[in-house]
Structures are given as structure tokens and as C-alpha cells.
Amino acid sequence: MPHFDSSIFDLAPIPMWLEDFSEVKLQFDQWRADGVEDLVSFLQEDIQRVVASTHKIKIIKVNQKTLEVFEAKDQDHLCENLSKIFKEDMLGTHIFELAALWEGKNEFSSTGVNYTLSGKRLDVQLRASVLPGFEQDLARVLITTEDITTYQDAQRLEAKNRILAESMFNYSPASLWVEDFSRIKRRLDQIRQLGIEDFRTFLDVHPDFVQQCTEDIILLDVNQATLTLFKAPDKPTLFKNLNKVFMQEMHNTFREQLIELWKGNIHHQREAVNYALDGSIRNVLLQFTVFPGYEHDWGMVQVALTDITARKKAENYLEYLGKxxxxxxxxxxxxxxxxxxxxxxxxxxxxxxxxxxxxxxxxxxxxxxxxxxxxxxxxxxxxxxxxxxxxxxxxxxxxxxxxxxxxxxxxxxxxxxxxxxxxxxxxxxxxxxxxxxxxxxxxxxxxxxxxxxxxxxxxxxxxxxxxxxxxxxxxx
CATH class of the missing domain: 3.30.70.270 (Reverse transcriptase/Diguanylate cyclase domain)
Incomplete structure (x- = not known):
């Protein structure tokens, strides 16, 4: 077995397969003679062509780790049960592995799904290399199938959590705004470095500072409840008309927010008055929070607005009735x-x-x-x-x-x-x-x-x- 170190193969900590693809190479030659140019499309037309190709692959040797991972007694036991290991899950992936060999690549990799002989699912990272000297007939191809199930499970969990988080954001009944306050953080840090201690008095003397800070806010995203609350048909329309949403009443609210942030209160709430795009009033309970991990720069904050217009009307009416x-x-x-x-x-x-x-x-x-x-x-x-x-x-x-x-x-x-x-x-x-x-x-x-x-x-x-x-x- 030239160019191949058997001891490394046997002792490798990941499953390794030495396989003979020479009959697959002969099949490639026949297909080329028949005029096939796009192998992927050709195989996808009839999945049985892929099945036939897998049957032409001969397993020459596997290492001990392969037997352990796939729960086989020995190589014969493994080979007799390949149909249990390589189920239809792998056929789609195998098309692109065959395509790599068809294109003359001596190395390729992919991720796929295998199964142990007891039926346990394994996510695997497959890597293949045509051994030197066998580039023409593909008679020796070394394949590793590293078990990446734990990694893939983590990936799937992360994707599931991301979808859950996105769903919670998009379908929350409260109006949610994701914003970047990092410029405001820098602006507050700058005036603190100037020795300013009484921030409220500073704002009294420099009322334009509040307006400057409002212009520093970068709006990143809003959810559907926000569009509904403010009667906006879509996000671009809302973003272009924020001046109609946040009118003069909001200036004092934002001023108080800045004072809270100056004090270090990165989680706070207060009532505010906004307006829908049709001009109707929106009394809201504003809840501000800096996302975990962004405390150092306020690069991502969430503003949650709960519509309390009906409650305020009821309160005002009760106050009216009292007088x-x-x-x-x-x-x-x-x-x-x-x-x-x-x-x-x-x-x-x-x-x-x-x-x-x-x-x-x-x-x-x-x-x-x-x-x-x-x-x-x-x-x-x-x-x-x-x-x-x-x-x-x-x-x-x-x-x-x-x-x-x-x-x-x-x-x-x-x-x-x-x-x-x-x-x-x-x-x-x-x-x-x-x-x-x-x-x-x-x-x-x-x-x-x-x-x-x-x-x-x-x-x-x-x-x-x-x-x-x-x-x-x-x-x-």
C-alpha cells in the first residue's frame, strides 16, 4: 500500500476509511462518452444514478475508531450493514462529492448525516483526499468522517434560539425599538471628562444638547407592533417620518432619559407622549434597557413602548368626573x-x-x-x-x-x-x-x-x- 502509513491510519482518533473509487471513475468515463457535461443536474434527474455510484465504491480498510463510532464488531460487520449507515439523508450530499471527483479535485469536504448500526444519528464532517499516485484511476481515496454531532446540535440550538428571539421580537404585542446609543455614550463621556457634575443644570444652560443627542440615535429595527401602533405601512415609511412620531412633548421625556443615563441607570421607565402618523395621540409607557454585553458602549439598546392611551383616557375621565x-x-x-x-x-x-x-x-x-x-x-x-x-x-x-x-x-x-x-x-x-x-x-x-x-x-x-x-x- 504505497504512500500510506498504516500505523497512523490504525491509531487515528477519528474514523478513517480507505476506499477504491476506480469503478466510479470508469462510470464517469462512460458518462462523459455519452455526452454528460453537468454531472450535478444529471444525477439530480434520477437519484438512482447516485445509488448505483455508491454501490461501485469498495471499502478497502477502516480503522478501529470507525468500528467504535459506528458500533461495528469488525470491518465485515460494518460492510454488511452499510445501508444502515448511509441512508437517503446522504444521497444529496454524495452528489456534490461525486461532482468534486468529476471535476478532477483531489480533495473535498462536506457535512452530512450518518447513522450507527443501532440507529443513532451522527452529524459528520467528511473530508476526502485522493492518495498520491492514484489521481488517474481513483483507486485509493482516504476519507475521514469526524463526529460533529455536538457542534451541530449547538448550531441547531443557536438557530432555534435565534428564531425564537426573532419571533418574540417580531410578534411581541409591545412596540419594540432596537437602537444604537453609542454616540450618546461618547457625548456624555466627553462632558464628564470636562468636569461637569451637575448634569441637570448643564442641560438647563445648554438645551441644544438634548437635540444633539436625539440626532445621535441610530435606529436599527422595529417590530410589527410598532408599525401597527404608529399606523405605518412599513418600516421605511416609519423611519422617514420619525419627526411626526416624536414631537415637542418627547423632548422633555428624552431629557429625563439622558439624566437617568448620566446617573448610570441603564434600565429605566417613564410615561411619554408620541403620535401616530395620522396625528392621533399615543400615550405610552417607555421602558429603556441597554442589552447585556453592550454596557460599555450602549451599542445596542431596546426601547419598549406599551400603549397606555386607553388607560390615560380612563384616568383623565375619572379625574374629570371627580371635578x-x-x-x-x-x-x-x-x-x-x-x-x-x-x-x-x-x-x-x-x-x-x-x-x-x-x-x-x-x-x-x-x-x-x-x-x-x-x-x-x-x-x-x-x-x-x-x-x-x-x-x-x-x-x-x-x-x-x-x-x-x-x-x-x-x-x-x-x-x-x-x-x-x-x-x-x-x-x-x-x-x-x-x-x-x-x-x-x-x-x-x-x-x-x-x-x-x-x-x-x-x-x-x-x-x-x-x-x-x-x-x-x-x-x-
Missing amino acids: HDVLTKLYNRSFYTEEINRLERSFIRPVSCIFLDMNGLKQTNDELGHDIGDGLLRRVGAVLNQVILNTPYTASRVGGDEFVILMPSADEVATLSVLQTIQELFNIDNQYYSSQPISISIGHATSQPNESIEALLKRADNDMYIKKKNHYAALN
């Missing part, structure tokens, strides 16, 4: 109480107030029903809301048919002007609803020097009571 009367849309008695306490504590003077009380509401409810009465109350609310529009004044429903307008900094002249507006608006409203006119008794007062808010309110209430008494006296 407003649902029927009239005016402030309620709770707000009114807080407001008079605030005015009592403040130095704002003068303060004026107007008390209003509907005449005959109980009779309307009794004779025509509460639905009609509620309609009258809604009309009063609409008029009073119109009166205080674009003013610092407040109008509250403080009882069933009682209303109060509080007017900080309003003197007697301003109060009389408001009273005139109230009368005019009710006249217009009653003309429109002529079948159900609203009758109101109105009292007013303007604070006197050193007078308490409580005393002021009592004077206005008394004035309204006198007007109401006169109204009913006139009816009788």
Missing part, C-alpha cells in the same frame, strides 16, 4: 369647595362671585318629568360654560338647581359685564327654546377690603335669595 358634574359639564361642588379654599388662602383680590338659582325646576320635574328638567339643566350648563370661555373664571353646579361663578381678580365693573353677558345668552337660548324658557334668579357680590371669601359668598347668596323671593312674589 365635574356629568349632566351640565360644569365643575361640581367638590371642586367648588377646593376653589373657595384656594381663593381664601391666596392674595388675589378683588374676588367676585355670581350665584344663580333656577326658578320652577321642581315644578317642571313634577309636571313634565325629570328628562325635561335635565334638559333645562343642560341648557344652563351650556350657557355658563359659554360665559366663562377663555376666562380665568369657574362655574360650578353646587346643588340641584344652584350654580356659582367664581371670578378671581374681577371687580364690580367686570362683574356687571359678566351679568350682562349671562342675561343676553339666556335671552337667546329662550328664544330658541321658546316653549320651555328658563327662569333664573341671580345674585352677585364683589369682595370688600379685608373681607373673607366666606362672607363674600354669603352676601352674594343673600342677594340671589332676595331676587328669588321677589320673583315668586311677582307671580302671586
Whole structure:
């Protein structure tokens, strides 16, 4: 066996096969004579041609490691069970091994699947070399089949985990952004080296620094939930319109984020306001994190945005309900109480107030029903809301048919002007609803020097009571 060291072969730590491909070479010669040029296509047309070629390969010798790996007693036992070792899994790979020999290559390698005689799957790295002196007839080809199952299992696990991670990213119900903050990291490091310690004051003095940092962000990727949340048809459209998503409200949020990063908080969260591409508002809970392994440069960070728009609307509505009367849309008695306490504590003077009380509401409810009465109350609310529009004044429903307008900094002249507006608006409203006119008794007062808010309110209430008494006296 010239040019072959049998002792190295027998002691090699990986499976080695010495094989005779001379009959395969003769088959190649016949195919060439028949006009075959593209061997790969030729073999793929009929897989039985590949099977026939494998049967022409003769195994001359295998080493001890081959017998161990493939669980064979001896070489005869191995050769008698080659069909168990080389199943159809290998045929596709074998096509390209044959093609390498067809092209005159004396060395080639590939990965494939073999099986032990007990049926255990083996991922193998196959390497083949035509021994020197046998290049023309391929009578001696040395083949190694290194078991790389552990490596391939790791590769498959890595691929599975990558697909899982990509799926979790793409199909997450939260909006996910992957960004590069490395330029921001360098910028913060530079000003720290300049001796800056009070970063918040630095930002107060240099507000343009925040804008510079926003321009340093490199957006790497977003998931489908992001496109859905911001009503973008695709990623390029979203990327080109980020100025519509992050408007002025986001400037202060990002400023606070920079302060968190300056403090070393690379995982933080806060509420923010963004906008969809159609202009609709998006209240979000922003959760920022620097990915593990990127703590040194912030080269990859994730921003997760959870849509809390519905929650914020509910919170705002609950807050509204806490301060407003649902029927009239005016402030309620709770707000009114807080407001008079605030005015009592403040130095704002003068303060004026107007008390209003509907005449005959109980009779309307009794004779025509509460639905009609509620309609009258809604009309009063609409008029009073119109009166205080674009003013610092407040109008509250403080009882069933009682209303109060509080007017900080309003003197007697301003109060009389408001009273005139109230009368005019009710006249217009009653003309429109002529079948159900609203009758109101109105009292007013303007604070006197050193007078308490409580005393002021009592004077206005008394004035309204006198007007109401006169109204009913006139009816009788």
C-alpha cells in the first residue's frame, strides 16, 4: 500500500476509511462518452444514478475508531450493514462529492448525516483526499468522517434560539425599538471628562444638547407592533417620518432619559407622549434597557413602548368626573369647595362671585318629568360654560338647581359685564327654546377690603335669595 502509513491510519482518533473509487471513475468515463457535461443536474434527474455510484465504491480498510463510532464488531460487520449507515439523508450530499471527483479535485469536504448500526444519528464532517499516485484511476481515496454531532446540535440550538428571539421580537404585542446609543455614550463621556457634575443644570444652560443627542440615535429595527401602533405601512415609511412620531412633548421625556443615563441607570421607565402618523395621540409607557454585553458602549439598546392611551383616557375621565358634574359639564361642588379654599388662602383680590338659582325646576320635574328638567339643566350648563370661555373664571353646579361663578381678580365693573353677558345668552337660548324658557334668579357680590371669601359668598347668596323671593312674589 504505497504512500500510506498504516500505523497512523490504525491509531487515528477519528474514523478513517480507505476506499477504491476506480469503478466510479470508469462510470464517469462512460458518462462523459455519452455526452454528460453537468454531472450535478444529471444525477439530480434520477437519484438512482447516485445509488448505483455508491454501490461501485469498495471499502478497502477502516480503522478501529470507525468500528467504535459506528458500533461495528469488525470491518465485515460494518460492510454488511452499510445501508444502515448511509441512508437517503446522504444521497444529496454524495452528489456534490461525486461532482468534486468529476471535476478532477483531489480533495473535498462536506457535512452530512450518518447513522450507527443501532440507529443513532451522527452529524459528520467528511473530508476526502485522493492518495498520491492514484489521481488517474481513483483507486485509493482516504476519507475521514469526524463526529460533529455536538457542534451541530449547538448550531441547531443557536438557530432555534435565534428564531425564537426573532419571533418574540417580531410578534411581541409591545412596540419594540432596537437602537444604537453609542454616540450618546461618547457625548456624555466627553462632558464628564470636562468636569461637569451637575448634569441637570448643564442641560438647563445648554438645551441644544438634548437635540444633539436625539440626532445621535441610530435606529436599527422595529417590530410589527410598532408599525401597527404608529399606523405605518412599513418600516421605511416609519423611519422617514420619525419627526411626526416624536414631537415637542418627547423632548422633555428624552431629557429625563439622558439624566437617568448620566446617573448610570441603564434600565429605566417613564410615561411619554408620541403620535401616530395620522396625528392621533399615543400615550405610552417607555421602558429603556441597554442589552447585556453592550454596557460599555450602549451599542445596542431596546426601547419598549406599551400603549397606555386607553388607560390615560380612563384616568383623565375619572379625574374629570371627580371635578365635574356629568349632566351640565360644569365643575361640581367638590371642586367648588377646593376653589373657595384656594381663593381664601391666596392674595388675589378683588374676588367676585355670581350665584344663580333656577326658578320652577321642581315644578317642571313634577309636571313634565325629570328628562325635561335635565334638559333645562343642560341648557344652563351650556350657557355658563359659554360665559366663562377663555376666562380665568369657574362655574360650578353646587346643588340641584344652584350654580356659582367664581371670578378671581374681577371687580364690580367686570362683574356687571359678566351679568350682562349671562342675561343676553339666556335671552337667546329662550328664544330658541321658546316653549320651555328658563327662569333664573341671580345674585352677585364683589369682595370688600379685608373681607373673607366666606362672607363674600354669603352676601352674594343673600342677594340671589332676595331676587328669588321677589320673583315668586311677582307671580302671586
